[in-house]
Amino acid sequence: MDPAAPGSVGGGVDHAADATAPTSTSVTLPPLTLRDVPRLPAALASPTPAVPNPISRHPYSHPPSNFYISPGDVSLRHAFFDLASAAPSPLVAYRRAGPRRDLAVDPARARAALVTCGGLCPGLNTVLRELVVGLQELYGVRDVFGVAAGYRGFYGGDEDHVRLDTAAVDDWHKKGGAALKTTRGGFDLAKIVDGIVARGYTQIYAIGGDGTMRGAVAIFQEFKRRGLNISITGIPKTVDNDIGIIDRSFGFQTAVEIAQQAIDAAHVEAVSAVNGIGLVKLMGRSTGHIALHATLSSRDVDCCLIPEVDFFLEGKGGLFEFLYERIKKKGHAVVVVAEGAGPELIPRTDDQKREQDESGNIVFLDVGPWLKSELGRWWKKEHLDELFTVKYIDPTYMIRAVPANATDNLYCTLLAHSAIHGVMAGFTGFVPGPINGTYSYIPLEDVAVAKNPVDVNDHKWAWVRSVTNQPDFLKS
Ligand SMILES: Nc1ncnc2c1ncn2[C@@H]1O[C@H](COP(=O)(O)OP(=O)(O)OP(=O)(O)O)[C@@H](O)[C@H]1O
Numbered sequence: 001m002d003p004a005a006p007g008s009v010g011g012g013v014d015h016a017a018d019a020t021a022p023t024s025t026s027v028t029l030p031p032l033t034l035r036d037v038p039r040l041p042a043a044l045a046s047p048t049p050a051v052p053n054p055i056s057r058h059p060y061s062h063p064p065s066n067f068y069i070s071p072g073d074v075s076l077r078h079a080f081f082d083l084a085s086a087a088p089s090p091l092v093a094y095r096r097a098g099p100r101r102d103l104a105v106d107p108a109r110a111r112a113a114l115v116t117c118g119g120l121c122p123g124l125n126t127v128l129r130e131l132v133v134g135l136q137e138l139y140g141v142r143d144v145f146g147v148a149a150g151y152r153g154f155y156g157g158d159e160d161h162v163r164l165d166t167a168a169v170d171d172w173h174k175k176g177g178a179a180l181k182t183t184r185g186g187f188d189l190a191k192i193v194d195g196i197v198a199r200g201y202t203q204i205y206a207i208g209g210d211g212t213m214r215g216a217v218a219i220f221q222e223f224k225r226r227g228l229n230i231s232i233t234g235i236p237k238t239v240d241n242d243i244g245i246i247d248r249s250f251g252f253q254t255a256v257e258i259a260q261q262a263i264d265a266a267h268v269e270a271v272s273a274v275n276g277i278g279l280v281k282l283m284g285r286s287t288g289h290i291a292l293h294a295t296l297s298s299r300d301v302d303c304c305l306i307p308e309v310d311f312f313l314e315g316k317g318g319l320f321e322f323l324y325e326r327i328k329k330k331g332h333a334v335v336v337v338a339e340g341a342g343p344e345l346i347p348r349t350d351d352q353k354r355e356q357d358e359s360g361n362i363v364f365l366d367v368g369p370w371l372k373s374e375l376g377r378w379w380k381k382e383h384l385d386e387l388f389t390v391k392y393i394d395p396t397y398m399i400r401a402v403p404a405n406a407t408d409n410l411y412c413t414l415l416a417h418s419a420i421h422g423v424m425a426g427f428t429g430f431v432p433g434p435i436n437g438t439y440s441y442i443p444l445e446d447v448a449v450a451k452n453p454v455d456v457n458d459h460k461w462a463w464v465r466s467v468t469n470q471p472d473f474l475k476s
């Protein structure tokens with residue numbers, strides 16, 4: 001085949017061309033659609049950014065020519081597709097994150113507010129620290145405030161609005177937890193926006209999970225409805241990694257790393273007993289990413305149970321039959337269960353089924369103790385004459401109440417700085433995040449609805465099955 005001959009997506013690739021030398025084939029890709037982020041009213045009114053980036057005036061540092069992101073720089077949502085079948089049509093692009101040479105916002109007049117909502121996540125304090133440092137050191141913003149205890153802090157008293165500076169946040173990246181405190185619930189839109197206006201904030205950085213992103217969308221729409229020149233950015237935080245579009249969420253890798261300690265302990269307990277089972281429950285309300293990644297990293301896990309895969313306990317192909325065989329073969333077994341796995345198997349009253357937390361998230365019954373007790377009941381019923389032990393470990397909060405590891409700390413820094421650069425460029429209603437490794441700006445509205453379940457049809461889940469050789473729980 002002539003290497004210069006044009007091919008086309010979906011038209012197939014000539015495999016006969018696979019010879020001893022590399023060949024090049026040109027292909028025609030579908031058109032590109034830019035999924036752009038909204039602009040502040042003031043930025044729309046004067047579309048040519050007028051304020052030179054103060055980074056250029058830094059006394060000791062001189063940005064190289066390629067330091068600034070050009071207005072046309074984009075990243076692609078899908079980094080790969082099959083030439084033999086259709087590529088996504090049209091291809092979706094996002095604006096690349098990073099500093100702009102000219103700003104639509106004057107940093108000297110900016111007044112920024114940072115808020116954290118939802119559960120803890122390793123790196124939360126690093127994001128806060130880097131927002132403060134980036135705003136003050138890179139852009140010279142004087143007025144930076146931490147809003148205490150989640151969205152409700154916006155309509156709290158003066159004590160809920162804490163002035164922050166680089167000295168105050170100096171060691172925050174070394175601390176787990178939420179330095180500003182974090183809460184669920186308390187989302188009163190009118191009061192929140194009134195509070196923001198009353199305090200003269202011009203930039204809001206909301207750090208949180210899917211609920212926080214939905215709240216940020218509501219605030220963004222209310223800003224628009226009132227014609228306010230206030231930007232809002234959502235910085236995605238979820239230890240469960242359950243937010244879509246972005247590659248992964250910060251803190252997730254740290255959580256997976258800490259989970260190894262629990263799995264190691266469960267393994268030691270299991271091998272040290274006669275017919276021992278080590279059972280570990282890990283976070284993951286609606287997605288099993290932590291359990292999946294912890295299983296793949298550990299190699300000691302015999303069975304990984306996640307919300308995305310239904311399972312059953314007794315009978316052919318069920319969990320108990322599999323575990324019995326594993327114990328007979330190896331003398332022990334280790335099970336990792338995500339907190340949101342198998343909720344339908346656990347008997348619940350109607351009241352329990354309706355239970356919600358302050359933010360409206362469904363509260364599950366605890367799968368760990370239930371599974372431990374079911375294991376004991378089954379063994380007594382089937383194998384009473386043999387010794388048996390289940391050691392149950394619940395490291396739930398331990399994996400998220402720790403400081404971020406080095407990789408997550410670096411990630412948090414890039415996220416925080418990407419957020420600031422975007423706001424200074426006049427963007428609003430956006431989320432910064434890596435897409436195929438390239439930091440990009442994604443509309444908040446898209447991220448708020450993009451879930452990220454484990455794709456049980458892709459390679460990663462297949463790896464789990466090949467590492468554990470566990471059943472697929474499909475009843476034949
Ligand atoms: N649909 C929504 N509209 C407006 N606000 C919301 C919505 N859903 C949640 N919120 C608000 O967002 C905040 C955080 O929500 P939530 O407690 O669900 O945590 P989260 O951001 O999802 O984090 P996590 O991943 O830790 O659960 C709360 O103040 C909640 O009231």
Ligand SMILES: O=P(O)(O)OC[C@H]1O[C@](O)(CO)[C@@H](O)[C@@H]1O
Nearest residue numbers: 118119120238239240283284285
């Ligand atoms: O007990 P809390 O703080 O409500 O958080 C528990 C939930 O938070 C999460 O970690 C999400 O942030 C879930 O995995 C878990 O169900």
Ligand SMILES: [Mg+2]
Nearest residue numbers: 118209210211
């Ligand atoms: Mg959530």
